[in-house]
Amino acid sequence: MTFGVLRFPGSCDEVDALRACERVAEARIVWHADTDLDGIDAVVIPGGFSYGDYLRVGAIARFAPAMERVLEFAARGGPVLGICNGFQVLCEAGLLPGALLPNEGLRFLCRQIDVEVAAAGTAWTGACREGEALSIPVKHTTGRWFAPPELLERVEGNGQVAFRYAPGDNPNGSLNDVAGISNGRGNVVGLMPHPEHAVDPLTGSSDGLKLFESAARALAAA
């Protein structure tokens, strides 16, 4: 079982994500210009500032050659996790609903917070209990998830909200405290908090490891 972690020019957390994946499976870096995902069983799109993000967060990365393969991979039901900038890229690519807007406070915010699992049925949350609180850090300037009312209703109705900020911990003004979203099928998940930075109690928490374990477990069962 091999996890692939995308690397764009401007990615920052790809090595952290790689190390997190390596705790549950084999893992390797996939360069943004690569055009094959051969042998990859799960894809992680890491945090950072892909291509500098000077246009709009995630807006350029979606056109990367590797991203075309990721779209096909996701369409086949392959598990895909977008973290922070990766979440932004997945929204820009249309794999996930809604958009990420600048934080209400307009400043970058790095903080350890509690995130509640809102849907335990996705490829990346199967090892969690619904309602379980995970201690995971956030760090972003553009993390306020937004959807127009009818889309929000559909997303909530479909049970696509995968993670919510615990009461009082919403760091950015996200609608309905949404911290992470899945696609309808549950194989594609994006979230603003950084589970790859919560895989070792020494550096703060190991709660984020559950996301990677979830995908590994789902793949092993398939």
Next chain:
Amino acid sequence: MEASVARHRELGLTDREHELITAGLGREPNDVELAMFSLLWSEHCAYKHSRKLLRRLPTEGPRVVMGPGENAGAVDVGGGWSVAFKVESHNHPSAVEPFQGAATGVGGIMRDIFALGARPIAVLDSLRFGELDSARSRYLFDHVVAGIGHYGNSIGVPTVGGEVHFEAPYEQNCLVNAMCVGLARTERMVRAAAAGVGNVVVLMGATTGRDGIGGASVLASAELDEGDAMRPTVQIGDPFEEKKVMECCLELLADEKLVSLQDLGAAGLTSSASEMASAGGVGIDIDVSRVPLRNPDLEPFEVMVSESQERMLAIVEPDELDAVLAVCRKWETGGTAIGEVAAGDRIRVFDGDELVGDMPVALLVDDCPLYDLEPAEPDRWIYGNGEPLAAVAPGGDPGEALLALLATPTIASKRWAFEQYDSIVGSRTVRRPEQADAAVLQAPEAETAIAVAIDGNGRRVACDPYLGTVEAVLECAQNLACAGAEPLGLTNCLNFGNPEKPAVAWQLDRSTRGLADACGELGVPVVGGNVSLYNETDRGPIYPTPVVGMVGELPSPERLPVAALREGDAIAFAGPLAPDLRGSQLAKLRAELDLGLPGFEPGEVHAAIAAVRDAVRAGLIRCAHDVSDGGLACALAECAVAGGTGIEVDLGPLLGDRGPEAWLFGEGPGGFVLGGEVAAIERLVEAGTAVAIGVASGAEITIAAGPLAIAVPLADAAGAWHSLDAAMEATPA
């Protein structure tokens, strides 16, 4: 001739220096040469007022891998790995344009680190602004923090710590000192010396533009004018470009494709090319017509002195050139051959076929005259005092004084600032900002962990430049001890006013003496640093501000203390601290600052540092915090607030002939607050390391000191300590 004389003065050269250049060349310098000399003979590049003083500093030690003179210093941390680190100032650019000034300060110091082949793993910042009730200070603080965050966050290097002080003498001339720490395989580290006649000089990274021209000579080596006239000399940062060129350079160095590497900082191509030639004992030819330009109409002299950011200069063997340029293309960053290493000892500048500059390397790099200072001790306190604060008046309620001190911006929590920094990227950060006195980073590849801290206290250095500087070094070592770390090396940034003025010269002289003596006492080598002079305006100089950064090693990153107490902890005091109100925060709030600090015995502080370090390593301590601004009462209150517990403390066992007020709020080196399980603290007390003074319990901060008693609700103390956060959050982004 008249025009030429005016020109060299405009560029900051004295008539005498101009004569020396003319004599050395055997003719008048042309425009290209004059521009190059004006930069390399500037204070910023040539250290002409400080170099003689810096010779006092101890620079050698068994763990030193690289010392002063390289892009950064480095110490061996075992397992074939070294830690490289350096602190550098970007004061004047930040005073003129705070966001870009601070951002490019971070970018510049990172380039110094990866130029060695070390991957940057942490940034710390030491910042100084005027009092926070000034709108200008809030503006500078807000934008400097945003600029640091913008660069560090975007490039994926965590900002793990730092300190911020607010004092009126920094109102017009803020200080932005950034320290970067990197990790490198010792055998792969590269020096900045050009070598191999016929090797190719490759310029990597961003294109060259008109930005930052004259930054080193005009902006960094003269007093600061108020106004916006200098804004165009500030460089603009692009962290994405730096991220690409950094990854490109680290990949090339890991594959051993580069002979040597140097960053382009102050004085741009001029300094990097000539310093590489000087270090390698070779000549260099540069063809400015081959340099990729942002502004097509750049003159040759402008190409040579541009301070455009995110550029590196590499020496490459001809056979490897194609491979090197291919890696540059992969990372979508620039890579252009612009010259070659030449036999001889001259740096020659060509514009195509035309020779437009031709100078002996040594004349340019080594022959700038060094000046002796003319120090004179001032006979009075030259900085003035503010209005006394009623809440801390002598004879008042010490509880009110504690709350006023906790709310003082210099003492208050800086959570608002450090939450704007990514402190965790890289998965090394075991202790984040404000969790402990030092940042702790794990380095599993080297099977070790390091602790890093940065300290300085200009107010106390102003009171006594010698003792204040010794205190800064000791405090840094105390911070490391709280993480169980032993210092391996020190870097420093000497921020002072105009050294041509006798009082400032005296400060600089006494301060470097103190730095040398403190490093000698601790046995810590100075492996690199930076000097920033002329930090003054027509309103006077800044407080003399030596900032020291220290890297230490610890055997294990497991079970380290935090700077927070837990309900039920026993509380103890350790160290030879002889608290005194002179030079303290309380004296400042009472408008009683004056020359003079009490003396102390550095050897006793050194012994206490070792004892606390041993206790931490033995796993006896859950809370460790050094006593600094605001004295013992503030240190105790900070640990209580951070841990969310009240405390019941009686300083009775400590009170000797020093007054109870001095024990509450007095300052000085060598004091620690320790907390832990009752049995563990008892062991420290029995061993004579510490004195038991109380327990963590309840929801109130109570501290008895003879006739004086503090009793304040924990919530009030928390509100005071977080007052800076509240004030800045109310400032629109």
